[in-house]
Amino acid sequence: MAGKRKPEGPDSARSWAIAAAACVINTLLSGISRATGLFYVALIETYGVSRLQANLPFTMRNAIRNLLGPLVGAIGQRYGPRDVTIVGGIFASLGIILCTFAPNVIWITILWGGMHGLGVALGNTLFQVIVTQYFEKYRATASGLALSGACLGSFVFPILTEYMLDTLGLAGSFLVTGGLVLHVLPAAIMLKEPPWIQRDIKEKEKVEAKKQLSNVSTVSKKISKSTHSMSIIQEDETSTDSQNVSVVKRSSSSNSSAYHEDKDKESNSRDANNMTYGIDNPSYAGSSLELNKKKSDQNRDEVVPRERLRTISIGEVSLTIKSPPPEHQQETSIYKGTMKLFRDPMFHMISLSLAAFAMLFDPALTVIVDYLMDKGVTEEIAKYFISILSVGDLLGRLCFGWVTDRNYMSVSNFMMVIQIMQGLCFLAMPLFNGFDTLMAIMVIYGVMSGANLVMYPILVGKYLQSVQSLAIGFIAFFSGLLSFAVPPLIGYFRDEVGSYDGMFYITGGLSAATGCFWLLEPLLLKLREKLQKNDPVLVISL
Secondary structure (H helix, E strand, C coil): CCCCCCCCCCCCHHHHHHHHHHHHHHHHHHHHHHHHHHHHHHHHHHHCCCHHHHHHHHHHHHHHHHHCHHHHHHHHHHHCHHHHHHHHHHHHHHHHHHHHHCCCHHHHHHHHHHHHHHHHHHHCCCHHHHHHHCCCCCHHHHHHHHHCHHHHHHHHHHHHHHHHHHHHHHHHHHHHHHHHHCCHHHHHHCCCCCCCCEECHHHHHHHHHHHHHHCCHHHHHHHHHCCCCCCEEEEEECCCCCCCEEEEECCCCCCHHHHHHHHHHHHHHHHHCCCCEEECCCCCCCCCEEECCCCCCCCHHHCCCCCEEEEEEECCEEEEEEECCHHHEECCCHHHHHHHHHCCHHHHHHHHHHHHHHHHHHHHHHHHHHHHHHCCCCHHHHHHHHHHHHHHHHHHHHHCCHHHHCCCCCHHHHHHHHHHHHHHHHHHHHHCCCHHHHHHHHHHHHHHHHHHHHHHHHHHHHHCHHHHHHHHHHHHHHHHHHHCCHHHHHHHHHHHHCCCHHHHHHHHHHHHHHHHHHHHHHHHHHHHHHHCCCCCEECCCC
């Protein structure tokens, strides 16, 4: 007899293929944003519009990309990330292709900013959920590979776009770029949810229980005639190699000696197998109360996820059904998922960290050249700082996942270190004027920002397992809202105060303070435990 095929699991070859597919998606959808400056100039020259009008399509795209995060997360939580990503790829490509026929900038704003922006929101958000689900041991490394696509795109798309504009013109560039974005679809089709991630667990268990009961005619007769039975579901966590469903028929004989003999055998069997100890109430036929013993000094983070046994007792019949660990269950109710999300303190901690990251990264890309010119660096040399920032960002995304993957540092401590380091880099910028020193600071900041961005899917997968799609969408929404505060902040300090120094102090201090907040992680986890309701007994009727 041929051996059975080994079940697919996390960190397999297919898992790395999923990470590579996610990298392709991120390269195509995020890389285009690094080439918008060239399209911006082409719009001004082709349509003869003002700079404000030419910037509208790209501003709308970014706004829709961030503000639609909760909607994208809700749709993904309900229908799954793969379908949402496929639809997003279609809209993102179609929005650019239709710009080929746009008669004016207003239509380009609608198509690029609206349709393409919607496609980017749908297609470039939820792949992070799938990648984290496919990995356990190398989760941070895989997430870095997936998110490095934006950096790769920043090297490829500006060169390609400049060539297309010179040879094909603006309309031809729109057409070819839309065709390139269409390559998101093959990669998105690969993003199938892992087989060990289960949805609608409760409904499946009910169907399975009814199916087992229907196969036993005598059991069905007793259930239908029973007038004094009670139905409960008892959940228990244990490790077992038994069959998925076991049916136990309990005798209702009034013979006292037989009853006690059966109870002794049952007790001895439980002791021999180190199973959970229970107390049966003889007043109700088929009733059972299972009690688990847990070690008080057991570390919650070191517990290996185990399968649960769900016992369904109906009259004189008990069914024990094997179900996956609770962390593999995805909440399909948008309302329940949203309520669970906002009651979780770790969601707010993660959102605050991403907001602090956005308050640093956006100004770094926007004002760094102007800021260095204020310090006496020529414009030609200052432009190289953008390239250095991109290189450092790529190194941070690809080369630091091993720190948490190999448990050299916990996720919370790693977040604390990199956010404090980012803040110190911004705080140090106003203090130095030398070219070498400023270049070193920019490299360190780029590396830390890349390593920081990789961690957010990891944080969501670790702390918000059952509502990952919703969480990814909502944290992007809050950081998007905060990004609207960046232009006024820049304008105030440069135009009113006359220097960017104050902005660097504020944003750098915010990042360092947020990093220190990660010291409160144990307290936040305890607060979450108090807020959550843990009721192991669920009453249903089949």
